């Protein structure tokens with residue numbers, strides 16, 4: 001089941017993301033950040049357990065990022081990541097955004113979902129907010145993808 005996140009999901013979301021942040025696959029998040037942005041998180045839940053999450057980070061009147069996408073390793077390969085991103089596309093469309101982007105180390109996943117590879121420099125908003133502070137900034141292995149809302 002997919003649903004918007006609520007405050008009591010915070011510990012589970014932080015630990016799910018931490019699993020991947022420890023391996024340098026994702027940026028970690030804090031509880032404070034999560035509380036501030038809780039209404040822009042979607043989660044996947046099974047039998048009361050949070051098994052996936054994703055965050056719509058809105059930058060301006062047209063652009064948002066698909067961020068903090070994670071599926072519990074035990075549940076990967078079952079369509080949950082795809083469902084979370086499709087849900088985020090739907091929310092983005094409903095609130096009037098025009099474009100989504102993602103920086104990722106899993107490019108084939110985003111290609112499957114209709115995202116198109118692009119240059120990171122197309123998203124200066126991201127570069128000031130996160131990349132400048134990132135440990136990997138001089139050896140970034142992430143690939144930028146964009147999805148035009150309304151193109152499908």
Ligand SMILES: CC(C)(COP(=O)(O)OP(=O)(O)OC[C@H]1O[C@@H](n2cnc3c(N)ncnc32)[C@H](O)[C@@H]1OP(=O)(O)O)[C@@H](O)C(=O)NCCC(=O)NCCS
Nearest residue numbers: 020069070071076077078079080081082104106108109112
């Ligand atoms: C990337 C991730 C979110 C995918 O979630 P998932 O639930 O395993 O993916 P799904 O089962 O929904 O896969 C959807 C499609 O993408 C494909 N796919 C999934 N992961 C893939 C990968 N790493 N490489 C290539 N294709 C992939 C699947 O084969 C599937 O194709 P299909 O629709 O033709 O069957 C998950 O593997 C994950 O949490 N990874 C670690 C954290 C991470 O890298 N997050 C992304 C940061 S931007």
